[in-house]
Amino acid sequence: MPSNPSRRADLADAGLRVLATSGARGLTHRAVDAETGVPTGTASNYFRTRDALLAALGERIFERLTPQPDRLDPLAAEPPTVDLFAAYVRDVAARVLGAPELTLALLELRLEATRRPELADSLGRTLATGFRGDVAFHTGRGLPGGAREVELLHYAVDGLVLDRLTASIHAPPTAADPVEAIVDDLVRRITGRD
């Protein structure tokens, strides 16, 4: 089992680019090797099976979407109001929309999971870990609401992001309100606070 973490991350990142541009069907070990610019066979050494490769891509997406430790420092001293909750959710939306290749790759993986039980398991674990982390952060920070509010906002932001990154219900898409305004509105309504 090769154990060069930086090479492993490079291969996973190349896999995510393949996934975003060619879809799950285009994702092969060989395509990952080509996209990384390494000899054929390299990706197979790191990810023995297609399911291992897909699981690693799921984990890598969450690794890369996790904010740098200092990104949220400006918010650390704020009181835990609905405004602060909205600021955190705006930051999530900005990170996800600012990395469309990761977000689209995650959608491809979620669809591929409907066809591959092993991927459904591994990706489900990754998503559930992320959600538990969101709830723990929310509760620890003393923000308004709890697990249910985080869950409802999770659904709404997923749907909003889907609308903004793929075909939109708004025609023309530029007629849509800014994402920040929609997020503020959602957080206020879902928490029931002004």
Added chain:
Amino acid sequence: MPSNPSRRADLADAGLRVLATSGARGLTHRAVDAETGVPTGTASNYFRTRDALLAALGERIFERLTPQPDRLDPLAAEPPTVDLFAAYVRDVAARVLGAPELTLALLELRLEATRRPELADSLGRTLATGFRGDVAFHTGRGLPGGAREVELLHYAVDGLVLDRLTASIHAPPTAADPVEAIVDDLVRRITGRD
């Protein structure tokens, strides 16, 4: 241009099955012919290009998700309360979740639209028409709230459906609350009515 509407619908339905089981990459005119059980070349006669085929599939999804005229009859005499709004949204969720092959095919089309500008145009028009229809129905029926509430619920239901049909944030997925309870909660919070 062939003009047998029933044959055209059969071909589109076969295309939707191919899309749900094999992804957008697996969707070819030849695969549609094989799935329909018709001679090679038939699908090409009805849908001249790949973009024409993809656009037709998007329209067919909405055709098939539209409720039969009598399905909503039991609700037609109800007063336009938040309970009625919730009943309509529960019906939308039930139709979408009850036809996973259509819903997953729509997600495949939305992802494919990020790679094909012509599909982004045609599918965006189809989605925008659906959304305008939802808002017109809502307003005409005098339900609580307006276009903004319909928009926010649209995002939330899309995210909820994504969670329920693909890998879920809930582990195990059976630990999630029933969809009906989530929809009721969303409608009450988003409209601000009890």
